[in-house]
Structures are given as C-alpha cells and as structure tokens.
Amino acid sequence: MLHTIPNATIKRLALYRRCFIELYDKGIKRVQSGELSQRIGVDSATIRRDFSYLGELGRQGYGYEVRTVLEAFNNLLKTEETQHAVIIGIGNLGRALLNYFSSDKFNDLIFKTPVDLIAAFDIKESLVGQQIGNLEVHHLSGLKAYIEKHQITYVILTVPPAAAQKVANSLEGLGIKGILNLSSTVINVAEDIRVHEVDLNMELETLFFYVLQKEQGKK
Amino acid sequence: MLHTIPNATIKRLALYRRCFIELYDKGIKRVQSGELSQRIGVDSATIRRDFSYLGELGRQGYGYEVRTVLEAFNNLLKTEETQHAVIIGIGNLGRALLNYFSSDKFNDLIFKTPVDLIAAFDIKESLVGQQIGNLEVHHLSGLKAYIEKHQITYVILTVPPAAAQKVANSLEGLGIKGILNLSSTVINVAEDIRVHEVDLNMELETLFFYVLQKEQGKK
DNA sequence: TAGATTGTTAATCGATTAACAATC
DNA sequence: TAGATTGTTAATCGATTAACAATC
Numbered sequence A, B: 001m002l003h004t005i006p007n008a009t010i011k012r013l014a015l016y017r018r019c020f021i022e023l024y025d026k027g028i029k030r031v032q033s034g035e036l037s038q039r040i041g042v043d044s045a046t047i048r049r050d051f052s053y054l055g056e057l058g059r060q061g062y063g064y065e066v067r068t069v070l071e072a073f074n075n076l077l078k079t080e081e082t083q084h085a086v087i088i089g090i091g092n093l094g095r096a097l098l099n100y101f102s103s104d105k106f107n108d109l110i111f112k113t114p115v116d117l118i119a120a121f122d123i124k125e126s127l128v129g130q131q132i133g134n135l136e137v138h139h140l141s142g143l144k145a146y147i148e149k150h151q152i153t154y155v156i157l158t159v160p161p162a163a164a165q166k167v168a169n170s171l172e173g174l175g176i177k178g179i180l181n182l183s184s185t186v187i188n189v190a191e192d193i194r195v196h197e198v199d200l201n202m203e204l205e206t207l208f209f210y211v212l213q214k215e216q217g218k219k
Numbered sequence C, D: 001t002a003g004a005t006t007g008t009t010a011a012t013c014g015a016t017t018a019a020c021a022a023t024c
Helices: A007-025 A033-040 A044-054 A066-077 A092-101 A140-150 A161-170 A200-218 B007-025 B033-040 B044-052 B066-077 B092-101 B140-150 B161-170 B200-218
Strands: A063-065 A084-088 A116-122 A135-139 A152-157 A178-181 A194-197 B063-065 B084-088 B116-122 B135-139 B152-157 B178-181 B194-197
Touching: A007 A033, A007 A044, A007 A066, A007 B200, A033 A044, A033 A063, A044 A066, A063 A066, A066 B200, A084 A092, A084 A140, A092 A116, A092 A152, A092 B092, A092 B200, A116 A140, A135 A140, A140 A152, A140 A161, A152 A161, A152 B200, A161 A178, A178 B200, A194 B200, A200 B007, A200 B066, A200 B092, A200 B152, A200 B178, A200 B194, B007 B033, B007 B044, B007 B066, B033 B044, B033 B063, B063 B066, B084 B092, B084 B140, B092 B116, B092 B152, B116 B140, B135 B140, B140 B152, B140 B161, B152 B161, B161 B178
Parallel strands: A084 A116, A084 A152, A116 A135, A152 A178, A178 A194, B084 B116, B084 B152, B116 B135, B152 B178, B178 B194
Antiparallel strands: none
C-alpha cells in the first residue's frame, strides 16, 4: 500500500463504495475486477490499481470479497472523532438532501456513513422549530454558537446564490474542514476549508456539451 | 481553432460560461486570463489553451471581451432544432430542479439556455395536473407519447433508485440523446444515449475523502 | 498441481503548464 | 513604437492500460 492516493483515484472512491454496498445488498459475496469494470465503466486495470492504494484487498485467481472491500472502506472512513455536519438553507434542494442524509439507518461496520448530519439552519422564521426529515430547523443567527458547541466540521450549503458568500464568511475560523457548496456560485473561503462545488445547472450544460461534441464527431 | 475539444476542456466549459455570465451581470466588459485564473482556480495557461479550442476569442495585450466570449459560447450551444427536456420524478429534488430550469428569464444572445425544460412527469396521481414552477405535471403513463410528440431529446431523472432502471428502459428508442441521472443508482441504457450521473451522497463522500487525504498528508 | 485473477511493471496516452514568439 | 497579453510550442507531469509475473 502506497500512502499518497492520486486525485483521479480519490474521485472514484465513492463510486466504488456505492457499487460494493449495492453488491452487498444483493447478497453477492465476491466480485472480480472485470465484472466491476462492466458495472461501473472503469477499466479493470484501473480498478485493480486503485484498490491497491487501499491495501491488498483481493486474492489472486479469486477476486475480491465484497465484505473485505467494504471493511477497507470503513477503515478509511473511520476517524478519531465523529464528523458532524449541518445543512444551511432549507429550500427544495435542502429538503431533498435532508431526506437523503438524515435517515440514520446505517452506521455499522458495513454501512458507516462518513458524516452525520445533525442540524438544519434557515433564515426564514416560519421554518424555525419545524422538524424536517428527523432534524430540527434552527435560525441562522444561532449558527456560530451551534458549530462551536457541537464541533461541526462539515457544512452543506443550499442557500440562494446571493446569500452564499455571506454565509461562507461566517463559517471561517470555526474549525470547518469542508463545504459541499450547492449554491450555484463560487465562494471564497480560507485555504484550510476544502470546498466541493456541485451546480446542477452546470451539470446539465456539461451533458449537453458532451452530446454536442459527440454529434460533431460523427460529421 | 482545432475541431476536437479534449474531455478535460469540455468539463470546464460550463464553469467558464457561468463565470462570464457573472462578469456580464456585474457590468465587467473585459477580463484577462490571469484574473480569470484567480476567480475560478484554473491555471491561466489552461484557460488560454481551452479558449483557443473555441476560436481566437482574445486580443494580444488586451485580454478577452466578455461579450465576445459569451457569444462564442452561444454559437457553440446553438443547434439546428431547439432542444427540449422533461423531468421525471417530482420529489424534493425534482422540485428544486424545476425551479432552476423552468424560469424562462433568459433566452437571448447572451444567456441562451442549452435546453428548454417543458414538462414534468410523476407516477403519483395527486401530483398530476398540478402546476409546479411554470410546468404542469403529467402522469408517467403518458411519457412515451409525449416524448414522441414533442421531440424530447433530454431527460432529467429524479426518481427513487428502485424506479430508475425501469424508467430508463422506457426511454430507449425514442430519440433521447442525454439523461441527467440524479437517481443515486447506475442505469444501463443503449450506447447512443449519453448518461451524466450526479449523486449528492457521493459528492459529500468525495469531499470527505479529499479532506481525509489532506489531513493524512500533514502527518 | 492447473487455472485463474490479482497486483505491478512498463509503455502509452492525455492534460497541464512554463516559456516565449506573435501581435494587438 | 513600447508595453502587455494572447495563442502556441515544447517540456513536464499525471493517469490509463496492456501485459505479465506473482500467487492464491
């Protein structure tokens, strides 16, 4: 096992894990790199190479034990302190994410969730106090105190674009490690906070550019 | 101008376009590659190289005219027939996307939208006939007829994971070019349909893996 | 052992970027 | 013209993958 995982591999880890959770759910006990390749569309040599960064997970002439690989992922996800997250902005997108993440069904050896979502925030008075998913909505004014008290390290940002930078500013210096930014605008924060941006508008446009390119290739 | 745009460039095009729309909104008339680099975190040489695939957009010693670049993007987005999309699955995520895409504010020279979202589908009888955003919800049973009648080429898929493959199957052979798959599961469709997958759960996990890696690098 | 698939080597491919000539 | 920044060349870097030795 080498100890620096390349960026290209990191980007595929979540895909691998989801695939193995699906296999586990289906009761499939082992799988080979060639079969995985077909399922997820990644070259089998790339898969073997990627897995080798996580340890020697397979057995020659046999393949990979589903359970062994899932446990390797959980070891990777295991951290000294539990990681807590809050979500800010309870519009439709915020609600969708609350439903994904607040279902506390899995937290055992196989299905450890990397981050526990424990609270929701919004500026709208009418939402404050409501229960959505299984979390209570707090007012944005209490954000800083909450983050400090509960040692929050991750933030899911689903506020409108115009509010994003202001909220992002208020997150600095509180020990936040990462922001999943779904606000459709770039935010600037201190270097020590990792921002991962997803813009669904851009995703549709990227799909469109790919199709366009493919069509032009034909001519 | 070269005529095959590399994959790495295609993945950045939407980011560039969004940035230029923001600049235009702010009334900024020109911009240089170095300044762009700071805004979006892409090396200035990469930006110049990427732009050169779209034509000679800049002027030496001057930079890029914001309007000129936006027009170049719109030429790229311009297609012989208008591209229509439907959204399938009107849960919270579906609603969030409806609000993004059904606002028909922009469709001029500067802000051409690549795809027009024109209808929504769900299997729930209670939603059918309702107006969400500015679109009407149809019953899923009418999907095939609708796609054929209105020459739909793009589908935004926001159904639960368990329903995704079945819906995807029903989309084959109808002229669909691309699917934006937000259903949190891999779908298998014919080769001629491009699938672009976004899983918000995986995105959070990827952020977590990046932070983990960064922390381990420190030790 | 024989058969099969992993883990890894080495070659190939594509993407990034430093550096600078072209040129506005 | 002088100054500046693009567009592009060429070098570097990182990712992919064919091929196979290691080994279960």
